[in-house]
Amino acid sequence: MAKVTIDGVEMEVPDGTTILNAARSVGGDIVPPAMCYYSKLEGSGGKCRTCLVKVSQGSTNDPRPMPKLVPSCRTTVMDGMVVENITSPEVLEARKGVVEFLLINHPLDCPICDQAGECDLQNLGYKHGAAATRYEEERRTYKKIDIGDKIKLHMDRCILCYRCTYVADQVADGDRCHGIINRGDHAEISTYIEKAIDSDFSGNMIDVCPVGALTDKTARFGSRVWFTKPMDAHRDCENPKCSGKVVVWEKGEEILRVTGRKDAYHEVEEFICNTCRFEKKKVSDWVIEGPRHINNKSVISANHYEHLKDIKEDIEKYQKQVAANINKA
């Protein structure tokens, strides 16, 4: 086991744990943002640099600081390591720079993007970005591409996190036909001559995409996400590899889209098959379990009736307390 301190919070984690996962084991503000790391996808991380942290003490045996900021998703802890995340002005400054780089080519089309309201880049931009861009050159633009008949790739928005290529490799069955071609400014996601991905699990690329580059064609432009009602639901899926546990996004009596269930770090708990995602859009297809708790400080929770329930309970509690105090007096 290794003792590590992140932003003044001490914790003990198994040897070999990354700084990011050590921080996640405690949770809260000490957790660095992550745009490319995905705990369920082997090899992910190390691409986006949003998770940079400062190691101000390497270990008990060698207390020298690390000479430059390190990606917390790829750096493992050492016993006695001291890490600074949001307590380091240097880290915050670097993160601002990373956001600026990520936004160099990313269009600011949030008002019409399907990912708005649940976009990690949007959240990151608000938290760590600058109000204006210094970029004056022309942005890269691409034609929209169909990846199979259910997924649309909007390459302009892609931040090259590689997550979808890992899904193609590790989650979707069949021959790999999805990856990144070219390098540097020319790098782009491709299905090699736009070959459709037939795998039953290809839809998971949409869920892992941190921005709106991969969207569900069966739900595109259906509604702003904050006007929908996320509900946990399940069904007995005929695909043995699919748990059938999903979130259905309802508007009135209609199910507009179906996604995997995401945790506090926006990672799906279990990957789901394309039949559940794209073809089961009737309420009668699902056993509805109840409202989904959206943990992220997301605009989606702004509409939450759950919060109203909490407020109602608080008011009742205070009313009882006031009544008890009056009776006592």
Ligand code: SF4
């Ligand atoms: S399309 Fe999305 S998931 Fe794929 S590399 Fe680009 S940003 Fe990442």
Ligand code: FES
């Ligand atoms: S999350 Fe660590 S580099 Fe992207």
